[in-house]
Amino acid sequence: MLLDHHEGRGHSDVFETHRTPDLTLVVATSGVHRIAVAGRGLWRTAVYQAGAMGLTPPGETTRMRWSTAGADHPFRSVHLYLPHDLIADVAEEYRRAGVTTAERPLSSLVFRDPAIAACAVALLHALGAGAPDLYAEQTGRWLATHLLSHHAGWCDADEAREPELIGDRRLARVLEYMSANLERSLTLGQLAREAGISVHHFGRRFRERTGQTPCARLTAMRMDTGRRLLRTTDLPVAEVARACGYTRPAAFAAAFLRHAGMTPRAYRTTPSSRARD
Secondary structure, eight states: OEEEEEEEOSBOOOEEOOOOSEEEEEEEEESEEEEEEEETTEEEEEEEETTEEEEEOTTOOOEEEEEOSOTTOOEEEEEEEEEHHHHHHHHHHHHHTTOOOOOOOSOEEEEEOHHHHHHHHHHHHHHHHTOOHHHHHHHHHHHHHHHHHHHSSTTOHHHHTSTTSOOHHHHHHHHHHHHHTTTSOOOHHHHHHHHTSOHHHHHHHHHHHHSSOHHHHHHHHHHHHHHHHHHHOOOOHHHHHHHTTOSSHHHHHHHHHHHHSSOHHHHHTOHHHHHHO
């Protein structure tokens, strides 16, 4: 297993990542930065802060760019490269155990998994402490097992028996999709496809699982992102609005006022409200 520790600040030009035979796992460890990834003629964006992570399958390259709020706002991330042979070996063990579910590709723009985030930090500390290769070998095998069991569909068999329910993994996929596309105009159809159920059932099942309608949850996520950007960056309010999916700053300001009890500009200049967040 290869581990790289990266630090960045400011912004990058558009670049393309190197093609490797390994599964690439990127885990943000500190700071906040925004990435934009090109694919199928579209740019998708996501905000990375500590604990956010992404996956690139073996053999794929990514055309992307990243930016921070400025030169005084660095971010750090750990890049883990898991050998394809390791992934294949663990997958074969699952097959021998009788799992017949077809796996999904290990690919994601952004998702969260506290266990993986803690593991990445532990690996970084172990590297600095000079831990033996056995430490990396065993941890790499656990990572491969965890990724296959939690992020490649190996444990979805029970959910498949009840196609109109939103199980834990389906809900996680929907929330991940929302987080990765906050700046876009999302439809119930898109979200229902991520959940793998019909549009007819999606709204009711989502509300049963989360206590919110899809629209309310998406708005709450956008407001959380707006508060974070207002608190940690000097971006103009109009740009914060666009990052949160609002083409008109006035519409963003009205939604923010309803959720935070003050306008974006007032929030940015009120230390007490920022401390509460």
